[in-house]
Amino acid sequence: MxxxxxxxxxxxxxxxxxxxxxxxxxxxxxxxxxxxxxxxxxxxxxxxxxxxxxxxxxxxxxxxxxxxxxxxxxxxxxxxxxxxxxxxxxxxxxxxxxxxxxxxxxxCMHDCIFLVCDTCGQATHIDDDSLSGNVRRAAEKAGFAAARPIIEVHGTCADCAGA
Missing domain, CATH: 1.10.10.10 (Winged helix-like DNA-binding domain superfamily/Winged helix DNA-binding domain)
Known part of the structure; x- marks a missing residue:
């Protein structure tokens, strides 16, 4: 993977x-x-x-x-x-x-960011603690105590885009 x-x-x-x-x-x-x-x-x-x-x-x-x-x-x-x-x-x-x-x-405990390809179903997991940290802080600002954020981005992976 x-x-x-x-x-x-x-x-x-x-x-x-x-x-x-x-x-x-x-x-x-x-x-x-x-x-x-x-x-x-x-x-x-x-x-x-x-x-x-x-x-x-x-x-x-x-x-x-x-x-x-x-x-x-x-x-x-x-x-x-x-x-x-x-x-x-x-x-x-x-x-x-x-x-x-x-x-x-x-x-390791990390927040989770998945890039999910709608064409082939492949999911690439990336760690970007600064990005998920911003999501967590935005949630806290809204008075929401976020657990570990899981962010999912749907689109097309490089392999499918190049096909």
């Missing part, structure tokens, strides 16, 4: 993008830190989630896990695990398309 990371801020935050086995280990650590068990089923759901190159719905993931496990897994149980993953920072939900992506740095 293409991840563009634009960091406008210059704090001492080192940004580690995890992939493959390393990502799985980081995800397991993050989940266990939040007081949850890394079960075989949760591992299977995480494995399925990372293999998609676009946001995956609970049904997409249920299908992939069912295939891998050789038995039918209900989307309902997948939803519960995905909600747990979002709560533990292992995954992010792209609200506008009701789908999920694995978080490549489950050890």
């Amino acid at each position: 293409a991840h563009a990371h634009n960091h406008a801020h210059s704090d001492a935050h080192s940004h580690v993008l995890h992939e493959g086995a390393e990502l799985k280990a980081a995800a397991r650590d993050a989940l266990e830190k939040s007081g949850q068990q890394w079960t075989a089923m949760r591992a299977a759901v995480f494995d399925a989630l990372v293999q998609f190159d676009r946001p995956a719905s609970a049904y997409d993931i249920a299908e992939a896990v069912s295939k891998a496990e050789g038995r039918r897994i209900a989307a309902n149980s997948i939803y519960r695990i995905l909600d747990l993953f979002v709560g533990s920072n292992l995954a992010r939900r792209v609200e506008s398309v009701n789908a999920y992506v694995a978080n490549a740095h489950p050890d």
Whole structure:
């Protein structure tokens, strides 16, 4: 999955993008830190989630896990695990398309900006804390206590625009 990371801020935050086995280990650590068990089923759901190159719905993931496990897994149980993953920072939900992506740095808490292509469905996640910080401040000015803002921008990705 293409991840563009634009960091406008210059704090001492080192940004580690995890992939493959390393990502799985980081995800397991993050989940266990939040007081949850890394079960075989949760591992299977995480494995399925990372293999998609676009946001995956609970049904997409249920299908992939069912295939891998050789038995039918209900989307309902997948939803519960995905909600747990979002709560533990292992995954992010792209609200506008009701789908999920694995978080490549489950050890960092960032506000979320997704660039969602309406043509191919690809979602690129970018970090721009100055932008999301402005959104948070604007919300506070309006007397609104914002949790972590999730900003979704719909349009056409470079690949589709160039096609």
